[in-house]
Amino acid sequence: MSVPVVNAARRLADALLRPNAETVDVKGVPRTYRPPLAGAGLFGVTAPEAYGGSDQPLPVMREIVEILAGADASTWFVWTQHHTPVRTLVRGSNDALRDLWLPKLTGGAALAGVAFTHLRRPGEPAVRATRTDNGWRFDGDLAWLTSWRFADVFLVGAVAGDQIVWALLPLAKLSGVFAEPLELIAMRGTYTVSVHLDEVPATDADVVLIEPLDEWRATDAERTADVSPAVFGVTAECVRRLGDSDAAARLTAELDDVRQRAYGLQDAAGDRAERIAVRAEAHALALRASAALVAAGAGRSMLVANSAQRLAREALFLLVQGQDADVRAAQLNVLSAPAG
Numbered sequence: 615m616s617v618p619v620v621n622a623a624r625r626l627a628d629a630l631l632r633p634n635a636e637t638v639d640v641k642g643v644p645r646t647y648r649p650p651l652a653g654a655g656l657f658g659v660t661a662p663e664a665y666g667g668s669d670q671p672l673p674v675m676r677e678i679v680e681i682l683a684g685a686d687a688s689t690w691f692v693w694t695q696h697h698t699p700v701r702t703l704v705r706g707s708n709d710a711l712r713d714l715w716l717p718k719l720t721g722g723a724a725l726a727g728v729a730f731t732h733l734r735r736p737g738e739p740a741v742r743a744t745r746t747d748n749g750w751r752f753d754g755d756l757a758w759l760t761s762w763r764f765a766d767v768f769l770v771g772a773v774a775g776d777q778i779v780w781a782l783l784p785l786a787k788l789s790g791v792f793a794e795p796l797e798l799i800a801m802r803g804t805y806t807v808s809v810h811l812d813e814v815p816a817t818d819a820d821v822v823l824i825e826p827l828d829e830w831r832a833t834d835a836e837r838t839a840d841v842s843p844a845v846f847g848v849t850a851e852c853v854r855r856l857g858d859s860d861a862a863a864r865l866t867a868e869l870d871d872v873r874q875r876a877y878g879l880q881d882a883a884g885d886r887a888e889r890i891a892v893r894a895e896a897h898a899l900a901l902r903a904s905a906a907l908v909a910a911g912a913g914r915s916m917l918v919a920n921s922a923q924r925l926a927r928e929a930l931f932l933l934v935q936g937q938d939a940d941v942r943a944a945q946l947n948v949l950s951a952p953a954g
């Protein structure tokens with residue numbers, strides 16, 4: 615199947631992303647990447663055509679994610695964060711906000727990021743929304759926020775009682791927003807910070823959607839059960855770089871098998887525990903494939919300019935990305951099992 619946006623993603627990955635991935639890992643995703651990503655139609659893949667998007671089906675999205683993540687995980691991650699705000703605007707109840715932002719976001723004139731990990735944590739909310747005269751006041755801590763000073767707006771979720779208030783905010787321009795840089799061992803190119811919010815105003819006009827926290831958590835738990843196609847993208851990249859070898863042939867066979875089972879289970883809305891177990895298997899495979907690439911490259915794999923060490927660090931990052939308590943338990947189970 616030849617899909618224009620997939621072909622465009624592949625061309626971009628081959629010509630720009632892969633050749634520069636080591637530099638991006640150290641220096642950050644360049645602003646100059648925004649026009650070619652937009653030109654390839656990649657900012658609109660999750661939005662309806664009425665808003666300038668191309669609303670791609672799941673198999674196409676998987677292929678695009680595998681291509682981008684394998685070529686340059688930092689650029690993939692910045693790009694992928696953009697799509698939760700896009701999707702939330704689409705399903706949201708604020709028509710004016712949708713009409714204002716979606717055309718810009720799908721066309722690449724504006725880029726978005728998102729902060730929602732804190733909503734997964736049980737107990738006291740990390741970020742609270744308190745009602746004011748004309749909207750809400752956000753207070754608390756966003757543990758993780760990617761695309762800081764790279765994206766133009768951020769979708770932020772805050773808890774009010776048993777509801778989540780989702781607001782689209784130009785965080786970097788607001789008072790009461792304090793960003794703390796993070797020293798990361800992987801994904802350093804993603805401009806990821808933690809952020810303290812102190813009486814940050816979100817007017818009713820900024821609110822994309824208000825929805826029950828337990829319903830969001832239930833949907834999120836289903837989503838995190840499935841392995842991200844990015845894990846297969848990184849694994850495939852390691853295998854490709856291993857070249858024509860027995861190791862590559864064995865890893866390819868395993869990759870094809872795990873990928874087929876993971877996507878099959880997801881498509882069939884299979885049992886959550888089974889999907890989580892396959893997710894853990896896929897991560898273990900990514901770790902082994904990247905370690906095999908490091909071993910194949912010998913000492914030079916330890917050089918910062920070498921792709922093997924970068925891919926190994928990216929495989930580690932993917933272990934914790936979108937990880938919840940059940941996923942973590944399954945990962946520990948698989949990773950602590952004796953080899954063979």
Ligand SMILES: Cc1cc2nc3c(=O)[nH]c(=O)nc-3n(C[C@H](O)[C@H](O)[C@H](O)COP(=O)(O)OP(=O)(O)OC[C@H]3O[C@@H](n4cnc5c(N)ncnc54)[C@H](O)[C@@H]3O)c2cc1C
Binds near residue numbers: 804931
């Ligand atoms: C480089 C980088 C960039 C990131 N960028 C973003 C971003 O832009 N936006 C964003 O939203 N997230 C982002 N993340 C967050 C990422 O997805 C999380 O690392 C992941 O979801 C795991 O959450 P955590 O690290 O906060 O772990 P933890 O707080 O340890 O939580 C892990 C899971 O354990 C469970 N848990 C935690 N505490 C308890 C408890 N007391 N009792 C029972 N269960 C508990 C929760 O279900 C939780 O989901 C980023 C992470 C990294 C490393």
